[in-house]
Amino acid sequence: MxxxxxxxxxxxxxxxxxxxxKVKMYVCGPxxxxxxxxGNARSAVNFDVIRKYLAFSGFQVTYxxxxxxxxDRIIKKAIDEKREYSEVAATYTKAYFDVxxxxxxxxxxxxxxxTEYIAEMIGLISGLIEKGHAYVVPSTDLGKDVLFDxxxxxxxxxxxxxxxxxxxxxxxxxxxxxKKNPTDxxxxxxxxxxxxxxxxxxxxxxxxxxIECSSMVRKxxxxxxxxxxxxxxxxxxxxxNEIAQCEAFxxxxxxxxxxxxxxxxxxxxxxxxxxxxxxxxxxxxKDFRPEVLRYFFLSAHYRSGLNYDREILEAxxxxxxxxxxxxxxxxxxxxxxxxxxxxxxxxxxxLAIDEVETKFKEAMDDDFNTPKAIAALFDLARExxxxxxxSARVTPGAKSLLAEVLEKLNLLGGxxxxxxxxxxxxxxxxxxxxxxxxxxxxEKKFKEADEIRARVLAMGFTIExxxxxxxxxxxxx
RNA sequence: GGCGGCAUACCCAAGUGGUUAAGGGAGCGGUCUGCAAAACCGCGAUUCGGCGGUUCAAAUCCGCCUGCCGCCUCCA
Numbered sequence: 031m032x033x034x035x036x037x038x039x040x041x042x043x044x045x046x047x048x049x050x051x052k053v054k055m056y057v058c059g060p061x062x063x064x065x066x067x068x069g070n071a072r073s074a075v076n077f078d079v080i081r082k083y084l085a086f087s088g089f090q091v092t093y094x095x096x097x098x099x100x101x102d103r104i105i106k107k108a109i110d111e112k113r114e115y116s117e118v119a120a121t122y123t124k125a126y127f128d129v130x131x132x133x134x135x136x137x138x139x140x141x142x143x144x145t146e147y148i149a150e151m152i153g154l155i156s157g158l159i160e161k162g163h164a165y166v167v168p169s170t171d172l173g174k175d176v177l178f179d180x181x182x183x184x185x186x187x188x189x190x191x192x193x194x195x196x197x198x199x200x201x202x203x204x205x206x207x208x209k210k211n212p213t214d215x216x217x218x219x220x221x222x223x224x225x226x227x228x229x230x231x232x233x234x235x236x237x238x239x240x241i242e243c244s245s246m247v248r249k250x251x252x253x254x255x256x257x258x259x260x261x262x263x264x265x266x267x268x269x270x271n272e273i274a275q276c277e278a279f280x281x282x283x284x285x286x287x288x289x290x291x292x293x294x295x296x297x298x299x300x301x302x303x304x305x306x307x308x309x310x311x312x313x314x315x316k317d318f319r320p321e322v323l324r325y326f327f328l329s330a331h332y333r334s335g336l337n338y339d340r341e342i343l344e345a346x347x348x349x350x351x352x353x354x355x356x357x358x359x360x361x362x363x364x365x366x367x368x369x370x371x372x373x374x375x376x377x378x379x380x381l382a383i384d385e386v387e388t389k390f391k392e393a394m395d396d397d398f399n400t401p402k403a404i405a406a407l408f409d410l411a412r413e414x415x416x417x418x419x420x421s422a423r424v425t426p427g428a429k430s431l432l433a434e435v436l437e438k439l440n441l442l443g444g445x446x447x448x449x450x451x452x453x454x455x456x457x458x459x460x461x462x463x464x465x466x467x468x469x470x471x472x473e474k475k476f477k478e479a480d481e482i483r484a485r486v487l488a489m490g491f492t493i494e495x496x497x498x499x500x501x502x503x504x505x506x507x
Numbered sequence: 508g509g510c511g512g513c514a515u516a517c518c519c520a521a522g523u524g525g526u527u528a529a530g531g532g533a534g535c536g537g538u539c540u541g542c543a544a545a546a547c548c549g550c551g552a553u554u555c556g557g558c559g560g561u562u563c564a565a566a567u568c569c570g571c572c573u574g575c576c577g578c579c580u581c582c583a
Contacts, residue, residue, distance in 0.1 A: 040511090058583075066583085073583040103581075191510055192579070239581090261583030266510090268582090291583070292512090293576090300577080329531080330520065335513080335576070342519055345532040349519095352531085359546095393521090401521050405530035412530095419547045476541050483543080494545045502545080 032087060032395045034257075035333060037265060037288040038189055042397055047256045048286060053089045054251040055081060058243060058260035058268070059141070061098040062122035063107050066129060068323070068338065069261070069294040069301055071311040075324050075447070076291045076332040076398075077259050078135040082445050083394050094250050095138040096243060097123055100145050100236055105225060115226050116145075129311045133320045134447040140250055144242040148228050151237045151245040154279060155217045163278040164217055166232055167208045173220035173233025180213040183274045189288060190266035215271050217241050240271040244284075247272075253280045259289040262333075292335040309338070318347065325350045325448040328400035349408075354450050356411040357439065359418050360432045361453070362502075369423035376431055382413040383434050390442045400446065407443055410435060422496060456491050456503040464493050464501050472499070 032045040047053045057077045060066055066074075077095075084091050099119035108115040123143075130137070155176050158164040163182045169175040180186050180194065187193045194213055216238035221227035227234040237245075247255060253276070260269065269288065276284040293300065296307040314323055326346045330336045386406055393402035414435050417428065424432065443449040456464075467482040483493050486503075494502045 060583085061581090070583050076583095101581090190578080193509095262512090263578065263582055266578060267580090293583070295576080298575085302582085326519095333512090334520090337519085339519090342532090345519065348533090349531040355545095399521075401519095401531095402529070405521070408530055416547065471541080474541075480542075492544070495540075495543085496545080504545090 032084075033397055034287050034289065035397045036286075037290050038285070040191075043287070045287065047089065048254060051089050053084055053091045053257065054094075054255040055084070055091055055257040055259070056094045056096075056243070056247050056251060056255055057138075057258070058264055059095040059097050059138075060122075060126050061101050061103060062119045062126060063101065063103040064122060065125050065310045065312055067301060068309050068311050068314050071129065071133060071314070071323070072294050072327040072336065073261050073291050074130060074135050075133060075327045077289075079328065079400065079446055080257075080259070080289070080332075080398055082136065083398060086445055087391075087395075092140075092251065093138045094140045094142065094246070096246055097126070097141055097143045098239070098242060099123065099143045100226060101239060119143075119145075125312070129315065132315055133311070133324065142246045142250060144237065144246070147242065147245050147249060148237065150249045151241045152218075152230050154241060154245050154248070154275065156231060157279050158217065158275065161279060163275075165210065169208070169220035170222050172223065172227065173230070173235040174218075175208060175216060175220050175235075176218035176232055177209060177214045178217055178271065178274060178278075180211050180215070180274065183278045185277070186213065186274050187270065189270045189273055192266065192270075213267075215240060215267065217275070240268055241275060243268075244272045244275045247284075248276065248280075253282045253284070255285055257287045257289060258285040259291070262290045262292055265290055289332075291332045292330075294336045294338050297339050298337060318343065319450060321354070321448050321450045322347045322350050324446065325404070328404060328446055328448065331401060332398060350448065353408060353411050353443075353448075356414055357436065357449065358453055360414065360436050363418055363424050363432055364429055364436075366423055368426050368429055369421065370425060372421035372423060372425050372428075374417060374420050374425055374428050376417060376428055379413050379417045379431055379435070382410045383431065383438060386410040386438050387442065403442070403446065404448070407439060407446075410439065422500060457489075460486050460489060460491050460503060464503055467493065468499055468501065 033042045034045045035042045055077075057073075060070060081091055081093050097119075100115065104115050104118050108118045111118065127137075155164060158178065159166065159176065162179070164176050164178050166174050166176050194211070218230060218232055218235050218241070219238055220233060220235045226236055228236060247258070258269065258272075265288075273284050295301070296305075296309060299305060299307060301308050318326075322343075326338075326343050327336065329346055386409070389406035389409070390403050393399045393406055396402070414432070417431075418424070440449060463482050463486055467479045470476075470479040470482070486493055490505065492504045494504060496502055
């Protein structure tokens with residue numbers, strides 16, 4: 031039984047979608063004004079795994095992730111770079127999908143762009159005005175603003191656990207003369223001359239931030255959906271405001287389960303432009319394999335913070351390498367001739383194979399506990415390596431078990447996206463040198479053999495001796 | 508000031524009432540080896556930030572304290 035921690039209730043609840051086996055899932059995607067950083071990447075990976083696990087569990091998931099392609103920061107960038115805002119958005123949308131693809135993140139079923147849903151937004155805003163939840167105020171020469179009247183939505187604050195009085199007393203709520211209440215927020219923003227603009231009943235303007243998600247959710251998934259996700263920082267005000275807009279208008283529950291992922295910190299500090307410690311995903315991908323980054327992201331629970339430090343990531347990578355080595359070693363054993371004479375103890379491996387999927391599911395069913403799920407995979411991998419070390423050539427019985435291991439680890443590890451299909455392969459020349467070295471060793475010409483090893487090392491490869499006069503070539507560490 | 512989260516071995520990180528406190532990294536000891544590396548085996552928290560309380564039983568529940576962090580303004 032899958033359980034999910036729901037931010038709305040603060041509890042871990044059994045997961046029951048509105049219309050099983052269908053699951054409607056929406057996650058707040060990027061605002062395409064710059065390259066995404068590893069925090070964005072972590073979020074995308076977390077929800078990718080959640081989406082895949084739901085599908086693995088038999089649910090029919092419809093997954094929507096938006097692209098915010100109109101926003102103040104995009105406009106600012108466009109002005110700074112003297113380009114059209116749409117060019118800026120297109121540039122970073124492309125960059126986003128490039129990173130997503132590299133990270134092995136399955137595309138959402140739909141990636142709607144905000145600017146393609148302006149009509150739906152205007153419709154929703156008009157409806158809110160008619161129902162008395164929004165009001166129009168004069169703004170620029172080109173048009174008027176529309177603001178949400180927060181006290182008219184009586185459960186405002188239910189997601190973030192805030193109430194209107196506290197927010198009004200709070201020192202950090204901005205003063206704004208056009209707002210009737212400090213917690214009111216913009217639904218429609220009048221454009222200034224030269225800014226991107228759309229025609230509306232309130233003149234030339236553009237949508238507020240919160241309204242786009244609400245509009246796209248309703249248009250693409252319906253009034254009520256099962257899962258809505260995003261970063262922990264979006265709880266307030268973004269998701270709170272989405273609830274207010276939608277529920278005030280539809281008078282139906284907007285989202286059943288709210289999921290929020292924790293932040294990545296850089297050496298204990300929040301990533302921010304002002305601190306200058308932004309680590310872009312595309313740069314991370316230059317230094318680390320995508321599977322390693324995914325392994326790192328999934329090494330902590332998605333709700334927790336994740337501290338990044340180069341040493342921590344590199345320590346994670348060493349564990350990941352050993353895990354992935356297992357695949358290559360199994361493949362080697364499977365392709366090598368078998369041995370009927372080998373004495374092998376396979377009992378523990380049999381047990382490990384039988385329980386791995388159960389342990390994996392138990393972990394994932396507990397609010398997508400990926401660290402625990404990974405531990406289950408590592409248990410099987412360790413047991414497999416133990417068996418492999420018993421004999422260079424394995425028995426036919428061992429081969430069939432190893433094939434099962436491969437299947438399980440590929441299935442479950444593949445779901446997490448932490449398995450690499452890349453195998454260490456060396457140039458033919460290196461292979462030949464290594465083979466020649468075997469002969470030299472047989473003739474006890476160790477000095478020559480060591481010279482070959484040194485030469486190969488200079489070429490970027492390490493030769494490791496394996497039992498029975500065999501060898502393995504690995505990239506230099 | 509309001510709301511929320513976290514504190515588990517040298518490091519990362521699961522565990523949220525009851526058998527030996529997962530897993531990974533690093534370390535140490537051993538086996539193997541021409542050497543090296545790898546591999547494999549073994550070792551490692553009598554204890555879970557501190558102090559009280561509840562309970563037959565707590566890392567796990569409650570209270571207080573200390574420390575760190577996030578949100579309340581754009582933010583994954």
